[in-house]
Amino acid sequence: xxxxxxxxxxxxxxxxxxxxxxxxxKYDPAMYQELHWRMIGPFRxxxxxxxxxxxxQPNVFxxxxxxxxxxxxxxxxxxxxxxxx
Numbered sequence: 001x002x003x004x005x006x007x008x009x010x011x012x013x014x015x016x017x018x019x020x021x022x023x024x025x026k027y028d029p030a031m032y033q034e035l036h037w038r039m040i041g042p043f044r045x046x047x048x049x050x051x052x053x054x055x056x057q058p059n060v061f062x063x064x065x066x067x068x069x070x071x072x073x074x075x076x077x078x079x080x081x082x083x084x085x
Contacts, residue, residue, distance in 0.1 A: 047066045054060040063071045063080070070083045 049064045049066055051061060051063045054062075059074055059076045061073050061077065062083075063073075065071070071080045072083050073080045
């Protein structure tokens with residue numbers, strides 16, 4: 001039997017039924033009420049040249065972005081401060 005007779009009806013069925021499968025679910029807005037936007041990382045965001053951790057200190061990282069400076073965090077990125085002030 002030719003495979004085309006199997007795949008054409010299957011593709012047609014998928015195209016026909018896709019609008020029903022893509023129907024969005026309703027959600028309760030109260031579920032997201034406690035979420036707030038916050039800044040993560042340095043305010044001088046952008047591309048990063050290098051990030052390096054310190055062996056033996058799992059929470060300490062240094063970061064060097066393309067736009068200059070070296071940033072250090074001692075709490076796994078929660079607070080980031082510049083090393084050159």
